[in-house]
Amino acid sequence: MTDPAPFRLRYDEGCLAAHALNMIGDRWALLVVRELSLTPKRFQMIRAGLPGITAAVLTQRLAQLQAAGVVGHDAAMGAYGLTASGQGLRPVLQALCRWGAPHPGHDPRRFISPTALMISMTAMLDGAARTDIRAGFRSGREGFRQWVAEGMLQVVADPDPRADFVIEGTGNALARAVYGADPPDRIDGVTLQGDLSAAKAFMGLFRLPVSLN
Incomplete structure (x- = not known):
């Protein structure tokens, strides 16, 4: 056979x-x-x-x-x-993000696509997160809306997101806004429209784990 x-x-x-x-x-x-x-x-x-x-x-x-x-x-x-x-492979991608995050060698200066960042954010959200903030992201021709529901980050593609705040930049610049220590209005290459306090609170929902090294 x-x-x-x-x-x-x-x-x-x-x-x-x-x-x-x-x-x-x-x-x-x-x-x-x-x-x-x-x-x-x-x-x-x-x-x-x-x-x-x-x-x-x-x-x-x-x-x-x-x-x-x-x-x-x-x-x-x-x-x-x-x-x-x-x-059905999205949980596989999320699991790979969570597994890889604490391992040494990751270089966030290398290219990060906007979609890659969105998927990583769904994996790195604080599981106890509760917020009614609506977030928007734009990068070139791509745009996304995000919100948290039942402790999970919801993401939909939207080229013109309407939200409490919208930040725009390359995938790498947006990643610095999400995971970095500086507020989004102080990051080179990032522009912010809308509520800065909401943006700061929303970015605080995402944490990279401590390296295993």
Whole structure:
């Protein structure tokens, strides 16, 4: 009997983890999923969030993820988006953020895409957080709205977010505003509109763990 799986066999094992890695274990695959986690995107916008990937490799990964049923393609819109199966990988991305955060070697000066920051924030929210503040973030052509509900951070893509405050900058600048010690109005490359006190309170909901070293 031949293997009916529509993806390349990378690990010849019956282990379920190996089976999952057969579908999403190639380099860049999970990061492509990350970039599509909040909204469908066209090819060039996906690539903008992954500056180290070549067009040929991205084309290959998208084809593999489509074959695995993780990504779909809307030919009329020219956009790629996650299927229900692909959306099921968000907890995997969050768990990787939480696992990696305390390990030494992370360099926040390296490129951080706006979507990557949003996903990290869903993972690093204080689990006891309670607030009615509505937050907005903008970075280039991308925008997001955030709020906390039942101790979980909710994020939706919105190119023109309306919120108690909106901060704008590159992914790296926004990451400094979220995780750094300085208030958002004192960070180079960040502009803030709206309630500064609300912005400070909201940023205080996110904490990076102490390094294991």
